[in-house]
Structure formats: structure tokens, C-alpha cells
Amino acid sequence: MAGKCPTTDRGGPNHSKINAEQAYPDVLRARIAVPEVIEFYGMEFDTPGADHSSLIIPRTDAERDTLFSIESRFTKHEPWPRDKGRDTEPKMLEALTFMRALAAPPVMFANHPSRSAEELYGYGLDNPSELRAWNNTAPNVAVGMEGAPGHQAAALAPDGSIKPDGNRGSYRHAPTLGGFDAMSARLGGFWDSLLG
Template identity: 50%
Template sequence: MKCYSFFNKYNGLFCLLLLALASCQQVPQAKKPDHAKRWLAGDHHVHSHYSVKWDTSVFPPAAVIGGDAKYSIPLNAQMAAHYGLSWMVITDHGGPNRAKLALEQAYPELLASRKALPDILQFYGMEFDVPGDSPGGRHASFIMPYSATEAQQLYQIESRYNGRQGVPPGPEKAEDAFMLLALKAMDALPDKPLLLANHPSRLATGFRQYHKITPQQLRDWQDTAPDVVIGMTGAEGHQAATLNPDGSTDASAIRAEYPHYPTMGGYDQMTARLGGVWDSLLSEGRHWWVTGVSDSHGHYTDGWADFWPGQYAKTYVYAEKDYQSIFAALKAGNVFVSTGDLIDTLYVDVLVKNTGRKATLGETLLVSAEDELVLRVRFRAPDGKNGGG
């Protein structure tokens, strides 16, 4: 077991960084009771075989199950649990009449999966096709809180506002303003969902040359529904796109399927760049969080571009192991991301010296120029091998 401590102490313009490798209390390995808060790994962007393709040779277009993602919901959940996840969100994407398909076929399979695999909490969601003049370009993870009416509430949003819903989608869905109407409808639901922009810079044409999703659009979304829009993915999915089925590297493939401007070590440039979009949003006082996902459609060993949920990227939330606590922690930003299982525990506190005032992940601390601050970071490197062996 390895446990590390870092302290950053600064006052005014002077910064003294003390780096110490110290012994500290180890986080117990034993399973805690479910009412105890701890770091729980999850993935909020997982596709099942209900991410369909559409046969447009018939009218209305017919769903082709398994057309754009390979596995059933229970198999995804089983593999997610195998790779250490405590929670996941099924986020299948849309098409001409996917809202009906989701309600009548995908949701019953989710209920059966919850019953068969109760140790992994399985949220109901969708990959929302963002309306606007950008077909196929803008997606977001839409996550419903667990409730008896979750399916009906999601259907209400998907059937009316999803950018690809309809035969064909109405002309109003080609307008960016329609997304703001969708967000107002989400905000008015009895149980407010969460929304995070997926792969925001995937179609950027260069460094800071954003396309389809821009920083101003992200601001507009959150200004419209601040209790719904909470952030974006940082560590993107499709990280196995450069792997052949035998595990060898395909030098011609593109990591995370970013065709024009690459990720930065697997992270979207909106997150990775120091002083960039994420830092800018935080500097405005916004509660804006980043996450890590698999965006799993099919495993690379089956000829697809993905890892299993949790095999490479994990989003940790500090919560009790129940639906309400996990949802609340994700919304509050008590979150960190790990890839390759580098760490599985992280505690961050900023303290105002000699006052007792402090804040942790997702919280805000008001300070003055005269305050002396202490940054305290503790993390744990897990024992054992990661998902790659």
C-alpha cells in the first residue's frame, strides 16, 4: 500500500512548494457498509445494443438492434463490475423513433439488469443529440435520477427535443435556440436530470479552433439550466481506437477518434490546456466539472474502438453506495478522474490558516489577499494490476 501527501503553502506573491513523501493513515481495503461515504468509481457514457442503426429502405425507418453498439445492458454491467465500477449510466443515442424503442425495449432490459446485478447501480439515461445546425456533431450525456417515473420523464424529453428524433426531424431542430428550449424543459421536469457535454472538441479543426461545440455555447447552456448542465467529459472515450484486436498498435488510427486535432494524452483540449476553457469557466465562478468515460460501443478485441466500462477510464464520486448519494455527489462536483488506475482515492482540501475555514472538491472558498492558504492533497495508488494487466 502506498499513500502520499503533498502540501502547497503560499502567501501573497511568494509560493513555497513542499513536496514530502510521508506516511499517512491508509484507506481501508475492507468493504465498508453502504451507508459510509467513500470513493466509488463509475462511467456515465455507456452504449448498449439499443444504440441502433436505422434501415431507411422502409418507412418508417426500422431499428437495427446492435447496429451501432454491440452488447446487452446486463453484459455491460457485468463487465463494468468486473473492472471495479460501482455505478454506470446507459446512454444510448437516438434516431427517427428511438424514444419509443427506449421506452418499450431498452428500459425493460435495464430493469431486468438491475435485478440480476444489484451490486452495480445502473442509471437510466441517453446520449442526447443536441439540436442545432450540426447533425452528428454535438452530443451530451443525459442522466436521470433514479425514480419510479424516470422512463416516462426521459421519453418526454427525447420524443420532443432530441435533435435526431422525427421522420424527418422538424426544421426547428436545426436552430441552436431549440437546445435552449430543450434545457428549459429538462429544468422543468419533476426530477431534474444532469447533462454533460460529450467529447466537446472532437470536431475542432485545430488548437482553440472549436467547431460544433464552442465555449460560448457551453456558457449559454449552463446559464439556461444551471441545475442541469454541470460540465463535460475530459478523459474521452474510444481510447482503444489505436489497438488492433490482438492488442498490437495500429499506427494509422486516431486515439479517441479525434480526426482533426488530437487529444492531449487522451484528454480533450478544453480540459487539458492550462488556462484554457475549463480554467476559464471556473474563473467565472461556474460549477463546472469534468469526467472520464469509456463511450463504449464495442470492445477492441471484437474489432471496435473501445475498452469495457471502467477498464481504462473511471469517474470517482465521493458518496454512499445508493442512487441518490451518487447522483448528488456528481452534481456537486465531489469528483475526480483516473485513467489506467493510477489512483483510486483522492482527498483535496484548501484551508485558510488559523481560521478553520476550508473547502474540498466541488466547494467554494472565499479568501482575501491577506489570507495564508494551505493546499493539502492525499491520494492512494491501488494495489494490484490495472485493466491492461
């Protein structure tokens, strides 16, 4: 059996409504069409005060309403016009407090945590103290980070050669290390610290 999370959109204004009314019925249809695949409902969460996170909702009768309540209340790009108060670290800690209190809490992984860094081994929108605060606030929700980010082929030309100006994984200023985010790839670095 394989598991996957088919709803991986990032949000935008009123995306929570689109997710609940349009994407969720597609998830239900996919589960019927391909029952041998365990499909979870979730999204790439526009994380307040940070970059993005993978949010995976447990399979329950309330999964649609659970994601709607999280996304509509906390994702930074949901309101229009934009609300700068939604894009803060305190708002993320409030979101995690809300999530950990749910009957069936989701799990969340920080995505590409070093991608917004301006230099190798630097920190951008995600930094160690922030990720530690997430885990301290909701240890069963904020469970890790993505070490092998997406967009790995972004640096490749159609013929398979490396583009001279290509950025593997869309890491423009702080490159990946062998295809892995520096926060997880550096021996004795941040990931090792979290594990310790």
C-alpha cells in the same frame, strides 16, 4: 457500490419509443439481477446545435416518462424525415429550460466537445459560449463536459501498436492531448474558465 448508466444509445428516428418500450424494461431487470450496482437510466443525447451529451435521469417512478419526454421532444435525430429546426442552439436552450423545470431534473455532460474541431484548440459543434449558455440556462442540468472521451483504443492496431492513421478518441482533425479533450486539457483554457 458502483454506479453506471446502462442505456447509452444514441438516438435516431423514433428512438424514444424503442428506449421506453425495450431498453427501460432491461434496466429494471438489470437492477433486480445485480442489486449491488446502482444503475441509472439515460442516453447519449443527440444534442440540438451541438455534438452529443450524456443525459442521466434521476431514479424516480417517472424516469421512463422523463427520458421519453425529453428525447421525443428535443433530440435532433428523433423526427423522420429530418427536421433541421431540431438541430439549433435555440432548440437546445428550449430543451434545457424544459429539463430544469422537471420535478427531478436530469444531469447532462457535453461529450467530446472538441472532436468536431478542424484544428487543435479550435472549436467545432461545441464552443465555449454555447456551453456557457447551457450552464446559464440550466445550471443544475448542464453541469460539465467529458474530459476523457471514449474510443481511446481506436488508434491501436490489434497487436497494441499505434496505427499510422489512427485517431485516438476519433478526433480526426484536433487530436486529444494525452487522451483528453483540448477543452479540458489546456491549462488556463476553457475548463479552467468554467471553474472560475
